[in-house]
Amino acid sequence: MIPKESLLPDDVVVIAGGGPIGLALARILSHRGVSSILFERNRTTTSWPKMDLTNARSMELFRTIGLAAELRKHGVDPDIDADVLMSTGMGKDYLLSKWELPGVHKFEQQIRECNDGTQPREAWQRISQAVFEKWLKAICDRDPRIDIRFGWTVESVSEEEQRVLTTVRDPDGTTHVFVSKYLAGCDGGSSIVRRSLAIPLEGGPIPVRATLVHFKSRDLQRLHKHGRFWHIFITNPAGGLGGAIIAQDEVDTWTTHLFLPADVEDETDNMSAEDVVARVLGGMNDPYPVKIDRVLVRSTWRPVIAVTKSWSGPHCRVLLAGDAAHQNIPTGGYGMNMGIADAFDLGWKLAAVVNKSGGTDLLRSYELERKPVAERNVARSGDHFKTHADLQTLLTRDGSDPNHVDEDTEKARETRVKVDEHYQEHDGENKDFGIEMGYRYKSHIIVPDKDSPPLAEPEWKPSAYTPTTWPGGRPPHLFLSHGGALFDELGKDWTLLTFDDNAPGEEHLVTAASKLSIPLKIVSLSHEALAKRLYERNLVLLRPDQHVAWRANSLGTEDEAQSVWNVVTGQTERAESNGVAH
Structure with a gap:
């Protein structure tokens, strides 16, 4: 039987x-x-603990749609710190090293006290993906604009010049074909959407596999032997990274990962979940059993470092986001958080095209802006994993038996000092604000500065965010003189920040925006000395995703203003016809 095509309205994605x-x-x-x-092949949200941190930038983005405070209600208690420990095994009485990371309340205090533009607007939030998905689905279920269909499996996608055909099988086994103007492929690492378009992945798995056990336990006396923790990374008998345990909710939910070489037989196949956990926690030493009340999930997985060659079909009607577009090692927590940034970038652009306030060049800019971020972050996740992998070299220096690190000798004490120095020197795994907040988009919808001679782009480094409004970047967060945050002054759509009441150009941008039906909020900050210094120009135009689209000290005519709008809203052909060089 040939499935009947269901033609969706043009404004349904x-x-x-x-x-x-x-x-x-x-x-x-x-x-x-x-x-x-939305079609999802599973009938319920995940029970897998795939991620456990919504980072500061993601929390900033969720704040823009009013969900940050609500999300925090479902996460780890804000007074609990997020310390990361390194150990040769929980049977020992000492740690190799420790990263002291703040809980939400301490992080918020740090943000408040360091009002120099280097900090995020929001602290991070620890929350398991299993909890996160259930919470977000409940919100979407109540939204009249969202039709959620769990248990519906996307079987293939075909992109044509003016439409997309999506073949879907419903829970009863009936096949349907939905016809739409646009489709977003958010269907994970084995994406049917990506495979339907024959888009290759560039990269692949690394030579490691992991056995995961996600479980319930209240055996806190043994689990908290070294105090509360977020992660503990634990060595194996060869001195390498043997595994890790993650505190998912600081109550009774935990996840262990046992790392093994990909090219050796998996001896855990015949081990119980309890034995796998005990082996992880024992590290280099004897197994360290804990009482497990219930095993939630057990699986084997392989870390992958890959980015898709293209993020869309040739007509930009099918676009990829999240793991469908990029995959990385979990170290650093970049995977889901990169996907959240994908969703915000793609979301405002798709909405502008559907609502006709933006041109199709917005969609062509999506890959240009997001793919370089993914490539850099995916590589950085590998750097963080290497920090742990390099432990073996430190423990076996001079041909030493790695187990010597646990001995009461001068050599062992020297080794432990070197290990601690190594971890303190390479502590960016969840602190690299340059990676998380400092990425700067480069595309045809970003208007470059017109300084003559051209100014050098501010330095970028992964470990810290540099406060700047360089076009394409996220601008600095700071608290204003009345105590409120500058970010909270921004509009839902486009925002023009003005730092000099006498700077010509504001009226031209407002008039041009009105003629083009572009929603624009004006925020005057001429009386804010710190903001004026950090924002570097008299006029700064911010996109709906809070990135800088254009900046200048003045703008001479309405025609120039309209040209700016044509570029930043993806109307490249119209911009070129007005003489805008790009």
Whole structure:
């Protein structure tokens, strides 16, 4: 039987995949007045603990759609710190090293006290993906603009010049074909959408596999032998990274990963979940058993470092986001958080095209802006993993038996000092604000500065965010003289920040925006000395995703203003006809 085509309205976007990225995208589109229909092959949200940190930048983005405070209600208690420990095994009475990371309240205090533009607006939030997805799906279920269909499996996608055909099988086994203008592929690492378009992955698995056990336990006397923790990284008998344990909720939910070489037989196949956990926790030493109340999930997985060659079909009607577009080692927590940023970038652009306030060049800019970020972050996740992998070299220096590190000798004490120095020197795994907040987009919808001679771009480094409004970047957060945050003054759509009441150009941008039906909020900050210094120009135009689209000290005519708008809203042909060089 040939399935009947269901023609969707032009303003309905199809989303393949109901994980955190697909759900976030649906909500972002709804926030901007665009409806969606979401297909997810699973009948319920995940029980897998795939991620456990929503980072500071993701929390900033969730704040823009009013969800940050609500998300925190479902996460780890804000008074609990997020310390990361390194150990040769929990049977020992000492640690190799420790990263002291703050809980939400301490992080918020740090943000408040360091009002120099280097900090995020929001602290991070520890929350397991299993909890995160359930929370976000409930929000989407209540949203009249979102049609969620769990248990519906996307089987293939075909992109044509003017439409997308999505073949879907419903829970009863009936096949349907939905016809839409646009589709977002948020369907994970094995993406059917990506495979339907024959888009290759560039990269692949690394030579490691892991046995995961996700479980419930209240055996806190043994689990908290070294105090509360977020992660403990534990060595193996050869001195390498043997495994890790993650505190998912600081109550009774935990995850262990046992790392093994990919090219050797997996001896855990015949081990119970309890024995796998005991082996991870024992590290280089004897197994360290804990009482497990219930095993939630057990699986084997392989870390992958890869980015897709293209992020869209040739007509930019099918676009990829999240793990469908990039995959990385979990170290650093970049995977889901990169996907959240994908969703916000793609969401505002899709909404602008659907609502006709932006041109199709917005969609062509998506890959240009997001792919370099993914490539850099994916590589950085490998750097963080190497920090742990290099431990073996430190423990076996001069041909030493790695187990000597546990001995009461001068050599062992020297080794432990070197290990601690190594970890303190390479502590960016969850502190690299340059990676998380400092990325700067480069594309045809970003207007470059017109300084003559051209100014050098501010230094970028992974470990810290440099406060700047260099076009394409996220501008600095700071608290204003009245105590409120500058970010909280920004509009839902476009925002023009003005830092000099006498700077010509504001009226031209406002008039041009009105003629083009572009929503624009004006925020005057001429009386804010710190903001004026950090924002570097008299006029700074911010996109709906809070990135700088254009900046200048003045603007001479309305024609120039219209040219700026044509570029930043993706109307490249119109911009070129007005003589805008790009």
